[in-house]
Amino acid sequence: MRMAILELLRASADHYLSGEEIALKLNVSRTAVWKHIKELKNQGYEIESLPRNGYKLLGSPDRLLPELVCRGLDNKVIGCQMEHFDDIGSTNAEAKVFARQGAADGTVIVSESQNTGRGRLDRSFFCPQGGIWFSVILRPDFLPQEAPKCTLMAAVAVTEAMRDFGLDAGIKWPNDILYQGKKLTGILTEMSAEIDRINYVIIGIGINAVIAPESFPEDIKDKAGSMSMFLGKFDRISFFRAVLQHLETLYISVKKQGFGSVLKSWRDLSVTLGQDVKVIGINETFTGRAVDIAEDGGLMVDTGRETCKVYAGDVSIRTK
Amino acid sequence: MRMAILELLRASADHYLSGEEIALKLNVSRTAVWKHIKELKNQGYEIESLPRNGYKLLGSPDRLLPELVCRGLDNKVIGCQMEHFDDIGSTNAEAKVFARQGAADGTVIVSESQNTGRGRLDRSFFCPQGGIWFSVILRPDFLPQEAPKCTLMAAVAVTEAMRDFGLDAGIKWPNDILYQGKKLTGILTEMSAEIDRINYVIIGIGINAVIAPESFPEDIKDKAGSMSMFLGKFDRISFFRAVLQHLETLYISVKKQGFGSVLKSWRDLSVTLGQDVKVIGINETFTGRAVDIAEDGGLMVDTGRETCKVYAGDVSIRTK
Structure with missing residues (x-):
């Protein structure tokens, strides 16, 4: 119901929508409408209420609802x-x-x-x-x-x-x-x-x-x-x-x-590939060039002597 | 305390151990000893109680305690x-x-x-x-x-x-x-x-x-x-x-x-290696000979055309 009221307010855009209209369209009492509007305001919706004109949605909350x-x-x-x-x-x-x-x-x-x-x-x-x-x-x-x-x-x-x-x-x-x-x-x-x-x-x-x-x-x-x-x-x-x-x-x-x-x-x-990197693993630390990512997700590091696949630990990019 | 009593009973083997002896050795009341013995019996320990002689451990429960x-x-x-x-x-x-x-x-x-x-x-x-x-x-x-x-x-x-x-x-x-x-x-x-x-x-x-x-x-x-x-x-x-x-x-x-x-x-x-097997995977079913287990734990199956590594599914051994 709350969402339905919100949709009506959105649809009416710049126009005011009276509590009676909303109540009629959604087949609920005006008191119910009023309660839902109050709840929406609590959630952070900015809703203007004018005694003669009704309600207008001014803004939505900055929340990831x-x-x-x-x-x-x-x-x-x-x-x-x-x-x-x-x-x-x-x-x-x-x-x-x-x-x-x-x-x-x-x-x-x-x-x-x-x-x-x-x-x-x-x-x-x-x-x-x-x-x-x-x-x-x-x-x-x-x-x-x-x-x-x-x-x-x-x-x-x-x-x-x-x-x-x-x-x-x-x-x-x-x-x-x-x-x-x-x-x-x-x-x-x-x-x-x-x-x-x-x-x-x-x-x-x-x-x-x-x-x-x-x-x-x-x-x-x-x-x-x-x-x-x-x-x-x-x-x-x-x-x-x-x-x-x-x-x-x-x-x-x-x-x-x-x-x-x-x-x-x-x-x-990637900003890692092609860079010289320092790998701090669980048991070892070494440096090399990050050359590719393997099919299994491991980072391939060419140490000059061999290409290692890195799965764990920290890899920092070495500034030259 | 319960375990200490059990150890004393075990140590005394075929001899009866009086409640008084146990109470003295463990520095508790005879009533406490009696309660623990009762608890041990509840757990399935077979303990004989003779009014004049005391307690003897006859058997332990067949439970994985x-x-x-x-x-x-x-x-x-x-x-x-x-x-x-x-x-x-x-x-x-x-x-x-x-x-x-x-x-x-x-x-x-x-x-x-x-x-x-x-x-x-x-x-x-x-x-x-x-x-x-x-x-x-x-x-x-x-x-x-x-x-x-x-x-x-x-x-x-x-x-x-x-x-x-x-x-x-x-x-x-x-x-x-x-x-x-x-x-x-x-x-x-x-x-x-x-x-x-x-x-x-x-x-x-x-x-x-x-x-x-x-x-x-x-x-x-x-x-x-x-x-x-x-x-x-x-x-x-x-x-x-x-x-x-x-x-x-x-x-x-x-x-x-x-x-x-x-x-x-x-x-x-293994009873699988060297056998002809039927592999029922998630998406496919095939047969071949189980030739080895790979370093990563996968089963290597030679289908005649290629060697597949199997990680999941069912592998049944084909009777000839």
Whole structure:
């Protein structure tokens, strides 16, 4: 009902719509209309009420509400189920709960902020309001060995969306998205699997969308950046929608034809390939040139003596 | 205290031990001793009480109680934490709960019976009393891609223990243990992982130990067997201890040197290699000869035209 009232207000655009008209059209009492309008205002919708004229929608909240994100989104999988939170420990943790309860392929959990957001290797991740913090639950039928490539897929989707918005970002292996050396996005992929079957994959994506540079904690200030630092203010909701669109296209392609086109796009968007890199692995540290990404998602590093495939650890690009 | 009383009873062997002696030695009241003895009897310990002489231990319960299984077990990892249940939904499900709560590497969850036990591909698994139904939580530091080989490791451990007990069983790829064509064991490995790090691996192992052949459900009667069908009655507790010992040896070796020795043992114990097999995969069915197991755990099948690596699905051995 609330959504129906919202649609009527949207449709009437600049005209005022009286409570009586709404009540008649939707076959509810005027009191009910009044209550729903109040609820919409609580959610952040700006609705003007004039005693004689009725109601007019002036603005929507800057919140990643499913009803706003999904307007005009034609996805068949990604985001068709979406749960929104104002604040949450971590969307990945919440997504696991949903996944265990049987949430559908493509379910999205999104929050305005996270208080225990974390990145790879248990590093904490700064997740204030203005960012886009979400997790996607996937239930693909490929083998668990393929799952790490979901991270590459997510990185490609977000980078493509950034480029749509005029930000010429690139991907640092495996899952950082950078612009002018600043990290704009972190991705943390987790999975639950049996030996030859994935139960679910959860891709956690944190995007520093509209965040003032001065609000970053001291220890990450040099390395972290936000989209708004470079783009100025932009529509976070439209951008999130674009990310979900790109993710849908890639995921459908992966399901049909495997990761070939994801790897191709990843290579095109990479800032790591062709660079001299330092690899800090679990047991060893070495340097070499990043030459390619392998079919299984590993980064191929030519040390001069041999070509190593790197799956884990940190890879930093060496400045000359 | 209960365990201390049990130890005293064991130490006194054929002699009666008076409540007063026990109370003195352990510095507790005679009433406390009496209560603990009563509790031990409830657990299935056979303890004779003679009014003038005191207590004598006649027998231990045929239950996989940690205090019984761990007697004489010198493991440093596997089974050092052990939780015992009389009946449970599934030990894998319970192990996940423990793992999420931070259970240590090597923690074992064991149950006398399972009411929702399941095998690969969600197939249900018959898990009555007399079997050995357990799950091991591992927290290895190898990459998630290696995890499927934990299944091979478990199959080797159980088969080696069976051979110790005089049963010349073999492994059918990837995780069935057979003797005279009857399936004695099922293994279901699950994991929770990030892209380059395992959170935990859970190896669920179900062994048809002491189960009367006539108690198997009609639909699996032809294919399933139990150890007791071939060995007669044997000590389930000692056998479980042997499995945990072999698992410890293999796991320590894997942690130090990788899966090389597991694969070598697997090859030696395999009933699949060298056989003509039918592979029923997700999307295709084909036949060929199983020629080897690859370093990554895949079964290599020579179809005559090419050698395929099989990771998933069912592989049946073709009788000539």
